[in-house]
Amino acid sequence: MEGLDFAGTFDDIVDSGLGWLGDNAGALFELVRTVLEGFYGAVLWTLSLPPFYVIAIAFALLGWRVVGLRFGALAGVALVVCAAMGLWPETMSTLALVISATILALIFAIPAGVLTGFAPKVDRSLEPVLDLVQTLPPYIYLLPGIALLGYGPATALAATFVVAVPPAFRLTSLGIRMTPNEFIELGQSTGMTNWQMFSKIRLPFAVPSIMAGINQSLMMAFGMVVIAGIVGSGGLGETIYKAVRTLDIAKSIDGAIAIVILTIVLDRLTQGAARIGYGGGK
Amino acid sequence: MTTVNSSEVLIDCQSVWKVFGDNAPAAIKAISERGLTKKEVLQEYNCVVGVSDANLQVRRGEIFCIMGLSGSGKSTLIRLLNRLIMPSLGKVLVKGRDIGSLKAADLRQMRARHIGMVFQSVALLPHRTVLENAAFGLEVQGIPLAERNRTAEMALAKVGLSDWLKRYPGELSGGMQQRVGLARAIASDPEIILMDEPFSALDPLIRRQLQDEFRQLTKDLGKSAVFITHDLDEAIRIGDRIAIMKDGLIIQVGTAEEIILKPADPYVAQFVAGISRLHLVKAHSVMTSVAEFQQACPGVDIRALLRTNPEADIDELITLTMMSDRDAVAVVDDDTIVGIVTPRGLLRSVSDGHTAELAHA
Numbered sequence: 002m003e004g005l006d007f008a009g010t011f012d013d014i015v016d017s018g019l020g021w022l023g024d025n026a027g028a029l030f031e032l033v034r035t036v037l038e039g040f041y042g043a044v045l046w047t048l049s050l051p052p053f054y055v056i057a058i059a060f061a062l063l064g065w066r067v068v069g070l071r072f073g074a075l076a077g078v079a080l081v082v083c084a085a086m087g088l089w090p091e092t093m094s095t096l097a098l099v100i101s102a103t104i105l106a107l108i109f110a111i112p113a114g115v116l117t118g119f120a121p122k123v124d125r126s127l128e129p130v131l132d133l134v135q136t137l138p139p140y141i142y143l144l145p146g147i148a149l150l151g152y153g154p155a156t157a158l159a160a161t162f163v164v165a166v167p168p169a170f171r172l173t174s175l176g177i178r179m180t181p182n183e184f185i186e187l188g189q190s191t192g193m194t195n196w197q198m199f200s201k202i203r204l205p206f207a208v209p210s211i212m213a214g215i216n217q218s219l220m221m222a223f224g225m226v227v228i229a230g231i232v233g234s235g236g237l238g239e240t241i242y243k244a245v246r247t248l249d250i251a252k253s254i255d256g257a258i259a260i261v262i263l264t265i266v267l268d269r270l271t272q273g274a275a276r277i278g279y280g281g282g283k
Numbered sequence: 284m285t286t287v288n289s290s291e292v293l294i295d296c297q298s299v300w301k302v303f304g305d306n307a308p309a310a311i312k313a314i315s316e317r318g319l320t321k322k323e324v325l326q327e328y329n330c331v332v333g334v335s336d337a338n339l340q341v342r343r344g345e346i347f348c349i350m351g352l353s354g355s356g357k358s359t360l361i362r363l364l365n366r367l368i369m370p371s372l373g374k375v376l377v378k379g380r381d382i383g384s385l386k387a388a389d390l391r392q393m394r395a396r397h398i399g400m401v402f403q404s405v406a407l408l409p410h411r412t413v414l415e416n417a418a419f420g421l422e423v424q425g426i427p428l429a430e431r432n433r434t435a436e437m438a439l440a441k442v443g444l445s446d447w448l449k450r451y452p453g454e455l456s457g458g459m460q461q462r463v464g465l466a467r468a469i470a471s472d473p474e475i476i477l478m479d480e481p482f483s484a485l486d487p488l489i490r491r492q493l494q495d496e497f498r499q500l501t502k503d504l505g506k507s508a509v510f511i512t513h514d515l516d517e518a519i520r521i522g523d524r525i526a527i528m529k530d531g532l533i534i535q536v537g538t539a540e541e542i543i544l545k546p547a548d549p550y551v552a553q554f555v556a557g558i559s560r561l562h563l564v565k566a567h568s569v570m571t572s573v574a575e576f577q578q579a580c581p582g583v584d585i586r587a588l589l590r591t592n593p594e595a596d597i598d599e600l601i602t603l604t605m606m607s608d609r610d611a612v613a614v615v616d617d618d619t620i621v622g623i624v625t626p627r628g629l630l631r632s633v634s635d636g637h638t639a640e641l642a643h644a
Contacts, residue, residue, distance in 0.1 A: 183406040189367055191420045191471070192395030201423070205410060 019148045034155040040105070041154050045097035053084040056093070060266060067273035076269075079262040086255045088240065095236035096263060098154065098229075099222045102161035106218055109162075110169035111211065117170075118177025118207070131167045139164055139225050143232050157234030161225040168217035176210025177203055212275030219271055223264045237263075292376075293475055293507050294341040294364055299373035301359050301531075304330030311371045321530060333359035335531040337373075341475070346501055346508045348522030349533075350515055356531035357511045361477050364509060365398045366390060377475070395424050399468030403480040405460045407452035413439065413463050414448040420471040431470075438470035439463070441500060458489040465497065469504065476501070478510040482517065494520050515554050519543070519563075527551050540568055561633065566600060566614045567593035569632040570622030576611065585620055588613040593621065597633075600624055 023030070048056065061077025083092045117124040142163045146156035180203045188202045230238025237256045244253035302310050302324065310328035313319050314335075321332040334356045341347045351357040362368040363375055366382050374381050377393060385393060399420070407416045414432060415422075417439050421431035439445060442462040452460055461481055468476050478497075482490045498521050501508050512518050518525045519539040526536045527547075535547035540563050546552035570593075573585060589607045591599060593616050603612045604626055614622045 181406075183402055183404040184408070186362075186367055186400075187402065187406040187419075188423075190365055190394055190398070190400035190477075191423045192391035192393070193423050194391065197423055205408070 019145060023149060030149045033159075034150045037101075037105075037150070037155040037158045038153070041097060041101045041158055044101045045094055048093045048097050049090070053089045054081070057081050057084070060270075064266070064270060064273075067277065068269055072269060072273075076266045079266065083259045083262055086259060088237065088255060088259045091235075091237045091240050091256070092259050092263060093236075095226055095238065095260070098157060098161065098226050098234060098236055098238075099219065099263075099267070102158050102226070103165050103215075103219050103222045105158070106162050106165035106222070107169055107215060110166045110214070110218065111173050114170045114173025114211075114214070115177055115204075115207075118174040118203075121178065124174055124178075131171060134163060135167050139228055140231075142225075143229065147232055152233045154234055156232045157226065157229035157238070160229055160232075161222050164225045165218040165222040168221055169211070169214035172210045172214030172217065173207065176207030176214075179210065180206045209275060212271065216268065216271040216275060219267055220264070223260070223267075227260060291343040292340045293343050293378055294339075294509065295374075295376040296337050296339045296360075296363070297374045297376070299337045299360075299363055299370045299375060300335055301333040301356075301363060301368060302330045302371045303333055304328065306330050307371055315372060321532075332356075332531050333368075334363065334370075337363075337533050339526055339533060339536060341507055341509055343474070343507055344502075344505060345523045346498065346510060346521055348510045348512060348518035348525045349528060350512050350518040350525055351528030352513055354530075355528040357513075357528050358479060359531075360528065361479055361509055361511050364475075364477060365394055365400060395420065395471065397473050398475045398477060399471055399473035400477040401461070401464045401468045401479065401481045403483055405452075405457075405464045405481075407460055407463055407467075409452055411451075412448065413444060413450050413452065413455070416452065416463055417466040417470050419467055424471070435466070435470045438466040441469065441504075442466045442496070456489075457485050458493060461485065461493060465500075469500070469506070474507060476506055476508045478508055480511050480513065483513065490517070491520075497521065515558060519558065527554070539563060540565060544568065561597055564597040564600070564629070564632045565593065566591055566595040566612075566624055567622065569600070569628045570614045570624045571628055572622055573620055576623040576625070580611070583609060583611065585611075585613055585623065588623070590615045590620075591624075592616065597629070600629060604629070 051059075057077045057080040060080055061073045063073070064076040065073030080092075083089060117127060139160070142160035143156060146159045150156045150159055184202050184206060185198070188198045193201070226234060226236065227238040227241060230236070230240070230242035233239065237260050241253050241256040241260070244250070244256060300311065300314065302314070304310065306328040307330050310319075310324050310330040310332075313328065314324065319327065321335060324330050324332050337360055339347070349357045349360060359368060363370050364377070366375070366385075370383060374383060376382070378397065380393070382390065382393060408419065411419070414435055418431040418435035421434055426434070436445070436448065439448065442465055444459060444462055444466065447455065447459065452463065455463065464481065481497075482493050485493065494517060497508075510518070510521055512521075522539065524536060524538055525542055526533050527542065527550075528534065529550055535542055535551050537545075542551060543555045543558055543560060543563050546555050571579075576585070577583075588609055588611050589603050590613045591603055593614055595603075595614075600612060604610070604624070610626055612624045613620045614624060
């Protein structure tokens, strides 16, 4: 019984805490909301500007350069399929959501990862927090978002941001810490300053790990963006959510196909970019 | 062998200790106050003594080999010389300056300008071309691109890699990669090059070739080098002087001849046993004194003997002895006869170790 009471008290605290934040920091969250939606809007506007075939061709060319001819052609065709299913605006809106959330996450995660890479103690104390973020069911992040930022893309963005941060954070920190010892010695024995050691040795060797982190963050973002359909994120997530509620199985499958296409294209593109980043000219 | 042409000491290790472990400060205190042995330090303080009481001098123009098996502390010792590892006790003077007390900026200068280093793992940056790798030390020093590329190209030419400038390290064989490592070290024109087992991972033929090239190049450029190896043959081939290490201690320092002919203890003797002495026989080490010779052969006029220099090797001595009808060759240094090489002396020098071995068998 006591445990139950405690849980009840805890819930009350959380509720009143959220309420207090909503009442007293309303202006702040209004600002956050404006910034998030503004950023998302700008990315979406850019992606919606050209007709679908231009975007498809652009992805095909990028795929060709980064991965290979066959992948480029497939990526182009796959995007045309999205348009043929009548889901082009939703696809672009999902893409915009994923891209803007991932960019925001990386802006935070990479510098933070670099810093903790140099401070193993900080890294150890952040580890449980990251574990918590990664093990909680992703729905959880939507609720406080709705309370503070309201229904719409801002909440979707914020929740996606939260799940996209840990992989890039962790792998950046790991990459900075895992510089092979012989290269540290090389740097020291050539008389490097700390900044040179970072920019010429540690960072280049961390690039593969950072790229893997970016890739993982992107994948997490895709997962979250679909779930965020519940809170009115717009895009494919919402399409699927609505189709599920109306038991429109065909439509939900269309949406799922579009999501899969988008995910695979971006996954392969970032993996290809990671290889190029690592192999130098080769 | 080329002689070291100066007595100027470039690196001077004075009673240097390195102790690893959490209790290192306490262990060091105990060592300096109570003179603990390595074993006692491990038992009482749970600390490992990497290098104990190392004293050595590296002179200008000299190639100084440090030979020891793995765990002997040789890699720790070489890292003490440019302060990649800080000594626990004692001093390392490089060009007369105590590098332990250098400020960060001065230490960087010292490492950038005066001490180059070549690693066993080569440590070439995989995402940079051969030229960029060779120019790396200069880049760190902030030398402009055109100038550092020119210097690096010259360094690469010296190691025979002019045709590979635009390649990536992954495209090169192990031997070529190590040449790039060497070019990177000499491009900064340091006075001292630290070589940390640079050729250990190479196959024997390439290794021998690189050993000879390295020795030639170092002598041509007038550099000094400290060369770490676990291979006594390599040390003998390359080094002007050799230090033998065991369990963190330097047991013997000397020329190859001194070490092979007069090993300081059974451990060194065991090492030396497998080494052929023939190429170590030099006129000055096998000659008898003039007085002794004249006592044995009173009638011989030593001024009429064929002459040779103190560094003459066994082939030369045999040839001269065969040419001579007097069974003796005069060893001349600075126009004075310093000794006489007789066939008897030659034979003794060749047989010495072998008879000892036979006696034991």
